[in-house]
Amino acid sequence: MQCDDTLDTRGLRCPMPILATKTAIAKMTDGQVLTVLASDPGSLTDMTSFCQVTGNELLIAKDSDGSFEFTVRKNSVRRDS
Amino acid sequence: MNTPSNVAPMKDLDPQMNALVREEVERLLAARSGESAKEDLETRVTALERRAPQNKVSIVVFSDEMDKVLAAFAVASGALAMDMEVSMYFTFWGLSAIRQETHLDGKDFRQRMMGVFLPENSRQMGLSKMNMLGLGPRMMRTMMRQKNITSLEEMRALVTEMGTRMIACTMAMDLMGIKQTELIPGVQLGGVATFMDEALNSRLTLFL
Numbered sequence: 001m002q003c004d005d006t007l008d009t010r011g012l013r014c015p016m017p018i019l020a021t022k023t024a025i026a027k028m029t030d031g032q033v034l035t036v037l038a039s040d041p042g043s044l045t046d047m048t049s050f051c052q053v054t055g056n057e058l059l060i061a062k063d064s065d066g067s068f069e070f071t072v073r074k075n076s077v078r079r080d081s
Numbered sequence: 082m083n084t085p086s087n088v089a090p091m092k093d094l095d096p097q098m099n100a101l102v103r104e105e106v107e108r109l110l111a112a113r114s115g116e117s118a119k120e121d122l123e124t125r126v127t128a129l130e131r132r133a134p135q136n137k138v139s140i141v142v143f144s145d146e147m148d149k150v151l152a153a154f155a156v157a158s159g160a161l162a163m164d165m166e167v168s169m170y171f172t173f174w175g176l177s178a179i180r181q182e183t184h185l186d187g188k189d190f191r192q193r194m195m196g197v198f199l200p201e202n203s204r205q206m207g208l209s210k211m212n213m214l215g216l217g218p219r220m221m222r223t224m225m226r227q228k229n230i231t232s233l234e235e236m237r238a239l240v241t242e243m244g245t246r247m248i249a250c251t252m253a254m255d256l257m258g259i260k261q262t263e264l265i266p267g268v269q270l271g272g273v274a275t276f277m278d279e280a281l282n283s284r285l286t287l288f289l
Contacts, residue, residue: 012229013228013229013231015155015158015159015162015231016231018159018162018163019158019161019162019239019243021162022162022163022164050163053163053164054163054164
């Protein structure tokens, strides 16, 4: 899959990975794909919830021994509205 | 003429509210027609929209304990990341969370005493547990740095920059003799009505 941008949040703690993801996604256009690298164990559930609420699509969530990789597709249409 | 099915569901209204609006539309259209009905409808829809909760979180910061204030800022930043609006209302001891300095001149004796005993700025705030005469918070800040956790001041700057509405309670400021110049820039002054306006339009209100 083609990835349009990569964000490295490794070493950052909650809530910074989510804030950085939001900022990175804001710069993208609908349909573009962002890869997020993270080391915070909470980011697995955080990223799932973040995508659920904001309407962005979490395509892949990989956990390889405490090192996380997420693939998010931007979708600016919120699900709850 | 408009029929009820032509009325598109409004954004940000929950289904119950939408149903209410639709019912009102049907009732009005059955009873009358023409411009006056439309105007009347618009007024009513605006009133309903104002009452519907928005994607907003409002937080009352009452404590001057670093851990609680940190939690408040963390929740605020999470809400902002998830595209919600945030307003934070600082009252009583919570004013220390947005205090950048303390001046003593121009205050009466009791207000000066409060200035001396209260944290001089947000960096001097204690912990709600294990304060140990001020050793606790220093230890906590060192540990946070080591663990690469964003400091309270950084998080505060971040949420302000991202558009949080920061409101300082004028009654508490007046009582404790805190001047706006002692607070960080970008703070608005307001009273309980300002907070109620925010809280009534919020999906979530927290008191910390």
